[in-house]
Amino acid sequence: xxxxxxxxxxxxxxxxxxxxxxxxxxxxxxxxxxxxxxxxxxxxxxxxxxxxxxxxxxxxxxxxxxxxxxxxxxxxxxxxxxxxxxxxxxxxxxxxxxxxxxxxxxxxxxxxxxxxxxxxxxxxxxxxxxxxxxxxxxxxxxxxxxxxxxxxxxxxxxxxxxxxxxxxxxxxxxxxxxxxxxxxxxxxxxxxxxxxxxxxxxxxxxxxxxxxxxxxxxxxxxxxxxxxxxxxxxxxxxxxxxxxxxxxxxxxxxxxxxxxxxxxxxxxxxxxxxxxxxxxxxx
Numbered sequence: 001x002x003x004x005x006x007x008x009x010x011x012x013x014x015x016x017x018x019x020x021x022x023x024x025x026x027x028x029x030x031x032x033x034x035x036x037x038x039x040x041x042x043x044x045x046x047x048x049x050x051x052x053x054x055x056x057x058x059x060x061x062x063x064x065x066x067x068x069x070x071x072x073x074x075x076x077x078x079x080x081x082x083x084x085x086x087x088x089x090x091x092x093x094x095x096x097x098x099x100x101x102x103x104x105x106x107x108x109x110x111x112x113x114x115x116x117x118x119x120x121x122x123x124x125x126x127x128x129x130x131x132x133x134x135x136x137x138x139x140x141x142x143x144x145x146x147x148x149x150x151x152x153x154x155x156x157x158x159x160x161x162x163x164x165x166x167x168x169x170x171x172x173x174x175x176x177x178x179x180x181x182x183x184x185x186x187x188x189x190x191x192x193x194x195x196x197x198x199x200x201x202x203x204x205x206x207x208x209x210x211x212x213x214x215x216x217x218x219x220x221x222x223x224x225x226x227x228x229x230x231x232x233x234x235x236x237x238x239x240x241x242x243x244x245x246x247x248x249x250x251x252x253x254x255x256x257x258x259x260x261x262x263x264x265x266x267x268x269x270x271x272x273x274x275x276x277x278x279x280x281x282x283x
Contacts (some may be wrong), residue, residue, distance in 0.1 A: 154191075
C-alpha cells in the first residue's frame with residue numbers, strides 16, 4: 001500500500017510541535033467530519049501547554065465547503081488506508097504523542113496505540129473493532145444509511161439531516177442539531193462502515209487493534225449515555241477488551257450526551273475529561 005504524503009498543513013503542524021518542545025497531542029476525526037471539527041479542542045489543549053496536531057484522512061478537503069463541492073473524494077477510503085496515513089504523521093513527531101479520537105477516530109487511536117505509537121490514548125465513542133461483539137439496534141439503525149445499499153461500500157455517503165439527528169445529534173435540540181449539521185457534516189467513505197459490520201466474521205479484517213501490546217500505554221474510553229451510533233454496550237465492550245492490557249485502562253460515561261459530544265455545546269466537558277486523563281501521564 002502506498003501511503004499518500006501528508007499535506008503542507010499537516011507537515012507544518014508537525015514541525016511546529018517538534019520545534020515547540022511541548023508534548024504533542026494528535027486528534028483523529030471519524031466519519032462525516034473533518035479535522036476542523038477539532039479546532040476548539042486544539043486551542044483548549046494548546047492553552048494547557050500541549051502542542052496540537054490535527055491530521056485529516058487521506059485526500060480530505062481543507063474545508064466543509066470544499067468537501068460538499070467534491071464529495072466523491074471521500075470514496076473508497078478504508079480503515080487500513082487511514083491508519084497507515086495517521087501512523088506516517090505520528091512517526092514524524094519527535095516525541096510520542098498522546099492521541100485522542102472520536103467515533104472511527106476512536107477505533108483508529110486504538111490501532112495506533114496497539115502499534116506502540118501513543119503515550120496516552122483517549123477513545124471517545126469508538127467504533128467497534130474485531131472482538132467487540134455487541135450490536136445494539138440503535139447502532140444498526142444509525143449505520144443503515146450506508147448498509148442498506150451494498151453499492152455504498154464504494155461510494156461517499158452523505159447523511160440526511162434526519163439521519164444525522166438520529167446518529168449524532170439526538171441528545172441536543174433540533175436547533176442545535178441543524179447548526180451542527182450545517183457547520184460540520186460532510187460525506188464519508190462507505191468502506192469503514194462495511195468493514196466494521198463484518199469485522200467479526202472476517203479473520204483478515206483491517207478493523208482490529210492489538211489490545212495486548214506491552215507498549216500500548218494508558219487508555220481512557222469515553223461513552224456518551226445517549227449515543228445511538230456507538231451505544232454504551234459497544235463502548236463498554238471496547239473497554240472490557242482493552243483492559244486485558246497490563247497498562248492503565250479506564251472507562252467513563254458522560255450523562256445526557258450523544259455522539260455529537262465532541263462538537264456540540266457541551267464539548268468542553270468532554271475535552272476537560274480527556275485533558276485530565278492525558279495530564280496524569282504526559283505533560
